Amino acid sequence: MSAPPMPTGPARSSKQRKPPPRRPPPKPPKPSRSARHPAVTIGSGIFTFLLFVFVGVGLAGWYGQRAFTEPGPLTTEKVVNIPRGAGVRDMAEILEREGVVQSWVLFVAGQKIARPDASLKAGEYVFKPGQSVASVIDTIASGKVVLHQVTIPEGLTSQQVVKRLMDNDLLTGTPAVPQEGTLLPETYRIHRGMTRDAVLQEMADAQKKLLATIWAKRAPDVPLKSPQELVTLASIVEKETGQADERPKVAAVFVNRLTKKMRLQSDPTIIYGIVGGRGSLGRPISRTDIATATAYNTYAIDGLPPGPICNPGKDALMAAANPPKTKDLFFVADGTGGHAFAETLADHNKNVARWRAIEQGAAPAQSGQPPAAPAVTPPAATPPAASGR
Incomplete structure (x- = not known):
């Protein structure tokens, strides 16, 4: 039996060589920014945009709030x-x-x-x-607007009141002329752009309220049948005197005449009967005016006229509702701006003579006033004039 063939290669060592250590597999390369997912890129952009918007809005809000509340540029009221x-x-x-x-x-x-x-x-x-x-x-x-004042004097007719309001350029609108005697002369607060109708309504409401109060407290023996008659009498009192302390005395004269069934014979009623709401005759009263009968001429009619001849004020209304107890039936101007009162015709004629002397001694050019009407001798069937004019 033959021997196995000998290896032809180099002889191996008796000790076997260890294999070299294994190297870990290389890590996969990190993805570059350019390799980000599109959704991530879009989201990041939106977040950045919103951040800038949020910061911008915050700054704008802070600035706006500061500008909204900081002092303004006005240096004077x-x-x-x-x-x-x-x-x-x-x-x-x-x-x-x-x-x-x-x-x-x-x-x-x-x-x-x-x-x-x-x-x-x-x-x-x-x-x-x-x-x-x-x-x-x-x-x-x-709505706290600037308020102005408009003053309506006592004794104006409703037509004159409307004209005064029309002359005020703070007010607006063209109102109808209210019924005579329905407005209360007073100082009223108005604002620019307020309508004239609103002012007239306020005046009418004030008159209605005041009249109800005064009528309820009138003297029981005053010969007046209604609040309307009270206004009518007060309007005559208002036109007869401009002195506050004389209104009660003048009212007493007319109340005494009404009680005695004497004609009132008030000159202002003659004027109203001729010119109505215009208010002014523009000349002295003549004998013809006195003799000409109108619905308002108290030289020609008995009792009160059919309505007021102006818008009387509070004092005239109170005087007519509660006149003092006197026996006076006459009065005439005394040359001082007031009047002289008398109980009898004899005393009244003396007062009239005194006034005529004053008239003749004061030329119209000096006084700046037109001459007064001549003395009138009333008809035999007519009681003497209350005012003697």
Whole structure:
């Protein structure tokens, strides 16, 4: 048996070699930025944009709030008129033009954002120095407009009252002339743009309220049947004297005459019967005027005329409702702006003679007044005139 063939290669060591240590597999390369998922890129962009928007809005809000509440540019108190029909933009531009706010944009934005429920009202407003936009908006929303005064003197006819209101350019509208004697002469508070009808209504309401109070407290023996008759008598008293302390005395004369069924014979009733609500005759009363019968001429009619001859004031109404107890039946001018009163015709004639002497001694050019009407001798069937004019 033959021996196995010997290996032809190099001889192996008796010790076997260890295999070299394995190297860990290489880590996969990190993905580059360019390899990000598109959704991540979009999301990141949106977040960045929103962050900038949030910061921008916050800064704008902070700045807007600061500008909205910081002192304004006005250095002195100023009255500004916001006309009727003006919108928020119109108001803002007016306020900027008048120097009340720095920018109309800030006013509009502030009203829309901070005061969306504010109802801005037209009218005249007073703005203080340094008033902020927020305060300006609150002022206009409050409706506390500037108030003015209009004074209606006692003794004007309703037509004359309307004319006085028409001459006031703060008021608006063309009203109808109210019924004579339904307005209370007084000082009233008005605001620019207020209608004349509203003023007349306020005057009528005031007269109605006052008349009800005075009528309820009238003297029980006053020969007047209704509040309307009280106003009529008071209107005659009002036109006969401009002195407050004489109104009760004049009222007493006419009440005494009414009680005795004597004609009132009041000169102002002659004038009203001729010119009506115009109020002024423009010349002295003549004998023809006295003799000409009208519905209001108390030289020609018995008792009171059919209605008032003017709008009497509170004092005249009170005097007519509660006249003092006297026996006077006559009065005539005394040359001092007042009147001389008398119980008898003899005393009255003396007072008239005294007044005529004063008239003759004072030329019209000196007094600045037209000459008084000549003395009138009433018909035999007619009682002597109360005023002797």
